[in-house]
Amino acid sequence: MSYIPPLERMRFVIEQVLDAPASWRAMPDFAEVDADLAREVLEQAGRFAQDVIAPLNGPADLQGCTWQSGGTVKTPDGFPAAWRAFVEGGWPALPCAPEDGGQGLPQLLNAALFEMLVGANHAWTMYPGLLHGACEAIRHHAVPALRERYLPRVVSGEWLATMNLTEPQAGSDLGLSRTRCEPVDAAAPVANGAAVTVTGQKIFISGGDQDMTDNIVHLVLARLPGAPDGTKGLTLVLVPKILPDGRRNGAWCDGIEKKMGIKGSATAQMRFEQAEGWILGEPNAGLAAMFLMMNSARLHVGMQGLGHLEAATRIASAYAQERLQLRAPSRPAGSDAAAARGPDPIAWHPAMRRILLDLQARTEGARVIAYWTALLLDEAEHHPDAAVRAQRHDLVALLTPVVKAFLTHLGHHGANEALGVLGGHGYVHDWGIEQHVRDSRIALIYEGTNEIQAIDLLMRKVLDRPGRLALLLEVLRGEAGTLDTLAGTAADGDPAGLARWAALLRDEATTLERATATLQRERAARPDLPFLVADDYLHALGHTLLAWAWARLLRASLGDLDAARRQRLQALCAHGRDWLLPAARWRWTRIESGVPELAWPGL
Structure with a gap:
């Protein structure tokens, strides 16, 4: 489709x-x-x-x-x-x-x-x-000569770029990286912009080689001689495929992975053999410089989850409206009386109707969360008030792991549910939905697996920085106050249930605050507890944000919308409130009621 x-x-x-x-x-x-x-x-x-x-x-x-001899890749x-x-x-x-x-x-x-x-x-x-x-990494960390040489061509898209982090023995633990960089001039100071050579292997490098641009700008994490162990000894190096004098650099693609999905994307095994490059940023501070790139990538990965969820939802909805199977136990008002003997569209059957409404409600809510985060990022970078910039920066830091992990989870599992709507047709290539299931799975893994995102959220962004959560609680309670005001001034008796939504948001905020306080209080006695429930926390917070998003959608529906669109949107918001939020409450319950110790595997 x-x-x-x-x-x-x-x-x-x-x-x-x-x-x-x-x-x-x-x-x-x-x-x-x-x-x-x-x-x-x-x-x-x-x-x-x-x-x-x-x-x-x-x-x-x-x-x-297709990987070709000589280490080049042909894209589809x-x-x-x-x-x-x-x-x-x-x-x-x-x-x-x-x-x-x-x-x-x-x-x-x-x-x-x-x-x-x-x-x-x-x-x-x-x-x-x-x-x-x-672009951000080069803009903020390159010396002027490097910035002038490479930034305009990356900005324009004349040259593409890669991020070289992972090594065979160092997946998520970048501190185990072994790739080396050696100063070209041993007598010169090792500083930002210094010429180095890079030697080592990297794996899972998206676009490590391709035939779409004449040059590729590789950003590589490597270790200088005598560098500290762990992540504090990593340096970021800019290594072009083609050097400024036209020579082919020693950055080689030794093969590409045969993957479950995104098969048109070349996922390369990279080998650097005395590859020439220049330090980008301060020596031994490469991970901090790379985080500009990684955080941007995490937000983009969240958009991947949303993109798959939207596309899969549309495929399932279109199919369910056209596919005639069996008789539905009830029919929508105004349906064709001539078709009363069936078969009916499967969208009329309760089981399918619930799946479709689940998908649609999640899609609409997830878009609000994602776009809000992007808008906050704009304000964090461009608002003229420094205090506003700082506040928005804290909110973006809190929301980024949620957008990455929660939206990719919704995207993959939503595509999988959408495949079920198509039945056997969903399992074959022609309808496209099985490709969405395969393609979307990788987004839960890269740029920090979703489990790592959950730990980052709870440990670093919430428990270690409680002020950030206070900002989000203020947003939730502020929206509740707005809804209460609108409900109190409604001349028609609040038919949209604004007061009920206000109470719901206050309850969500109180539960979030209470569960967080529980973890903060008990983490000293049980240091592993936050790690055990981090995934529950992220998904529960994701559903709290969905509740906020549905409330915002509901409030906006009271504006200049035609009656059919208003009814559809309000029905989706009510479905999310009545069907999806209750199904997520067990995560908050588990956090607050305490969790048992985990047995060691193999016992």
Whole structure:
């Protein structure tokens, strides 16, 4: 099935739910960005996703990438031409700073772009997925000569970039990395911009080689002679595939992985043999420099979850409306009386109806969470008030692991549920849903597995920094207060149930606060407790954020919407409240009631 971008619903979130144009007006850097410009960007992006890369998705999955002798990679047919069209359209430069050759548009619009790109063709989207993070790393850490040489070409998309972290013996534990970098001039100070040679192996490198750009900018974590053990001894090095004098550098692709999904994305095994490069940032501070790239990548990975969830939901909904099977125990009001003898669309059957409503409610709520996070990132980077920037930075830090882990979980498991709606047809390639199941699985793993994201959220972002959670509690209770005010002034008796939603949000905030206090109190006696329940905490917090998102959608539905859209949106929000939130309460209960010790495996 072809990809159809959800432009109307995306615009609704941007304009009505979040009122992003008002936020942009408060930031001088976005003074010229308004709703009309945002709509034009979304429409053009949707056209590119639907017309250019979506038709390549299924064929590329079957064809895959080809590793060739000499260490080069051929991407699927049509990928290089699509990339040239993407570059000509100026899309890589969308969120980059104008002084670097970028368009200087909000991260929110870039997030919406990537939702559509992933929904249309995840494998192709892997190639530009790291560009913005690479731009940030080079922009903030490169010496002027390196920045002038490489940043404009990465911003424009003329050259693509990679992130080289993982090694065979060092997966998530980067402190075990062995790749070495040696100063070219042993007598010169080892400092930012110093020339070095890099030797070592890296694995699972997305786009480690490809035929879409003439050069590739590899950002590599390596260890200088005498560097401290662990992550404190890692240095970030910029290693180009082609050196400035035109020579082929010693950065080689020794093979590509045969994967479960995203087969059009070349996942490379990289070998660096005295590869020439330059230190990026301060020596032995490479992980901090790389985190600019990794945090950007984590938000993009969250958009991958949303893109798959949206696409899978649409496929399942369209199929369920057309597929006639058996007689439904009840029929919607106004259904065709001539069809009363059945068979009925499977969308009318309660089991299928519940799955479809689950998928739709999660999709609409997840989009609000993701777009809100992107809007907060814009404010953290561009708001003229330093206090606002600091507050938004703290909220983004808190939300980033949730967006990465919770949305990718919803995306993969949602695609899997959508496959079940299609039955046997879902299990074959022709309908496209099985590819979404396979392609979406990797997003739960890379840029820090979801388990690591949960631990990062609970330990570093919540328990070690309680002020950040206080900001989120203020958001939840503030929305409850707004809903109460609206309910009190409603002339028609509050038919949307605003007061009930206000009470729900207050209850969610109280539960979140109480569960966190429990963990804070008991972590000294049971140091492993937060690690045991971190996944529960992240998913429970994700559902609390969904409750907030549905409340925001409900409030926005009271605006200028036609009756059918208002009814649909309010029904989805009510479904989330009545069916999905209760199903997640056990996670809070487990955290508060205490968990047993875990037995050691093999006993």
